[in-house]
Amino acid sequence: MKKALxxxxxxxxxxxxxxxxxxxxxxxxxxxAGMVLTGTEVxxxxxxxxxxxxxxARIKGGEIWLHDFHISPYPHASYNNHEPERxxxxxxxxxxxxxxxxxxxxxxxxxxxxxxxxxxxxxxxxIALARGKKEYDKRERIKAKEEAREMDRLRKKYNIGS
Numbered sequence: 089m090k091k092a093l094x095x096x097x098x099x100x101x102x103x104x105x106x107x108x109x110x111x112x113x114x115x116x117x118x119x120x121a122g123m124v125l126t127g128t129e130v131x132x133x134x135x136x137x138x139x140x141x142x143x144x145a146r147i148k149g150g151e152i153w154l155h156d157f158h159i160s161p162y163p164h165a166s167y168n169n170h171e172p173e174r175x176x177x178x179x180x181x182x183x184x185x186x187x188x189x190x191x192x193x194x195x196x197x198x199x200x201x202x203x204x205x206x207x208x209x210x211x212x213x214x215i216a217l218a219r220g221k222k223e224y225d226k227r228e229r230i231k232a233k234e235e236a237r238e239m240d241r242l243r244k245k246y247n248i249g250s
Contacts (some may be wrong), residue, residue, distance in 0.1 A: 103133050103211075104136055105203040106140040111226060113218035120153065122179035122202075123211050126184040128170045133211055134192055135162075145178065145199035145215050147189045154201060164210065176200040191217055199232065 111117075125133070132138070139162035145154050154176045161169045180188075191197055202214045242248070 089232065099208055101206045103136055103204045103206065104138045104140050106143070106201055109200045109202055109216070109218065112221060113216070114221055114225075115196075115202075116197070116217045116219060117201060118214055118216040119184065120207075120212050120214055121182075123154070123213055124179065124240060125211055127169050128165045128168060129159050130211060131165075132159050132162040132170075132226065134206070137162075140201050140204060143201050145201060147185065147192060150182070152180055152185055152188070152199070152215075154178055157201065157204075167173060178215070186200070188217065221225040 107119075110206060116194050116200050121235045137156040141158075143154060143157040145152055156173055157176060158173050161172060190200065198218055198220070200218045202216050204211065214216070225244065
């Protein structure tokens, strides 16, 4: 998360984030992966025309693939434009892929993309090993947030230090 705070200093430009993933999943660990993209996809990403909603990663044949990641067609391209929701290959070391493959065999664990960004001119995706939350977990978290917000309001109203 420190990367997001120091985005302007470290040369990281965030293209899009999957905020819904933090609500729907319990993030166990996350890692950075490169992506295999075409030229028009990179240009469209630089304009911020992407959406991670409902996307997921899957391991197939010893490779990791990103499914349902929408990159809008580049408006200035001619007939060479890309398909918006094609399956894209992610670049990771073989030992990382094997480790993730072993972990995703466990019940309830999946690979979810959290954000897409440019780091040192290269398009990267942050993927997370995650476990789906139950409905009651989601409600419990929302209730805790609301209670904390209410306590902050009362402290501010009565000038009580924390």
